[in-house]
Amino acid sequence: MHSPLFPIADPAKTRLDRELFKEFDRKIRNEKIVSCLIIQDGYLAYEYHKNKKQAQKLQKINSCTKSFISVLIGIALDQGLIAGLDTPISSYFPYLEQKSVDPVKRSITLFHLLTMTPGFDWPEFGEWQSFPRMLYSSDWVRFVLDRPLLDQPGEKMNYNSGCSHLLSAILQKATGMSTYDFAKKHLFQPLNIKDSYWYSDGQGIHNGGDGLRLTSRDMAKLGILYLQGGQWQEVQIVSAAWVQESIQPKFRTYERIGSYGLHWWSERIDSRKDWTEDNFYYFALGFGGQYILIVPSQKMIVVFSSELYDHSLRPLALFRKYILAAE
Template identity: 50%
Template sequence: MSIQYHIDESFIQDLNKAIKKVKIKSCVMIKDGSMIYEYHKNRKVRDNLQKVNSCTKSIVSALIGIAIQEGYISSLDETLEHYFPKIINKQTDKRKKEITIEHLLTMTAGFDWPEFGEWDSFAPMVYSNDIVKFVIDRPLIDEPGIKMNYNSGCSHLLTAILQIATGLKVSIFAEKYLFDPLEMKYHWFEDNKGINHGADGLRLTPYDMAKFGQLYLQKGMWNAKQLIPEQWIKRSTEPKYLTYDFIGHYSYHWWVKNIESDNSHLSADNRFFFALGHGGQYICIIPHANAVVVFTSDMYNDSLKPLEYIEKFIIKSFSYC
């Protein structure tokens, strides 16, 4: 017997008051497949493409799962050497040959990458003429596969791998297998080598962000078609590394958090997962309540404020019947 929930409107009213006081642009909430709440700063925000920043990473994760399903990538154990042999063979640190697609997805490649440190959430790779080479040239400070360290360079390597593996720009591959079936509008920026930015290159509407979240809530099924393998969705949203406990566990380019405050013990019935973009962009899936929540924001001094609202207002609004 499934647990039934109703919406405690008092929490939603509190949410509505809170988001109008800060630089939140949109908030969309879907429950049981129906829109139950939406706020937009204006019509332009509602209807136009918005920066989703690092929410791009979670869509890249989905595309990796699709590429494996379609036979373009044989395994998550494929290495950087397989895709970038000329760059890898010039490296003095031979451990870089051991870095796999799975290490990139979990950001455990081991590179010296102070994105959440001295770089202050902005990786200088964007100024490079060759972002792939810039990333691989960074020194290793950890053995691959040991420690998660937030690294947008890993995400760009993944789009480069997808382009090599499929022979298509990642945007075109995404159109075929994801965006067109979902009827999503998008713009995806490229680097000067013609590789779509894997870290933060996408622009989407709030509604289309919600569609992508709903697809994950439905375990990859859309209009009776399995767009993303169900097993991939399960695997890619299992909690794996707890480096930043104030955010949650990291998985395959998804964050996973306990509904309760203690993140040390996560059960499948007591957690939610989310894509998180700098400035307060969120695609949040709350399986136990059959709900999806989306935020777009201009909160670059407090990217975690919408997560606070998700926990303080939205999750608490789903009460047992």
């Protein structure tokens, strides 16, 4: 039975091109995609699950967790629990004030963590092959803080799950609650997300980089929240200003993916045209093909849960070819 939150669209009224859409449906059934939802104009236009269990399964959303961390930072800012994005992270990690630590690290701010521009040597998309080595460490936070600097803070975006874990640690320090408890109270409960799981490190800090598990439908709720400017059932969960700030393209390092904002990716719909409100989409992306894609001009949210660990960008390619092109 479908939730009232996702009333089923009348197929005759959907704005998606039927032929392209049929081809999209055929393609994903031949991929290691376990779930796909398309919500448009507030209606569930498409729902696919590899089997019945997948609809209720807590999916490993992997790095889509990072976009949830972004929302939580926005909520903490709205509540005055965090002073601002220009706050040096040394305010939360006094270790950085020690004489033995590179003094440049004291200029790293929350903004640098959110944009992944602290300057750390962190080859996650290189020799580490999308698996950050902090996971092997007994103290993840210290592992990240101890990484040498290759660039000045703010100069270059380099994909870094350690940034996200530091943000989780900062949330815990700033709110006096675990990241998970803060999320439950201020995000999950308002969105009626009842079933979830969030892994933590050896110090009890929930993994900000990829530790969250949710159902595909609950993943979609984050897309709806952002499409509605941070509102949920007429309640402002996170400020509209934060939503807009976090999705704006700020750095561009990975052409195959897009530009990076505050723990959100974004890209133009038509690369031949300028970047405007009607010509962009933004998304959360997780290793293995996990996605929450939002297309404001089409009032559309697309969610993928996948097991494509050798082809993480495959769902994004299918979305670009068959869904964006189907309008």
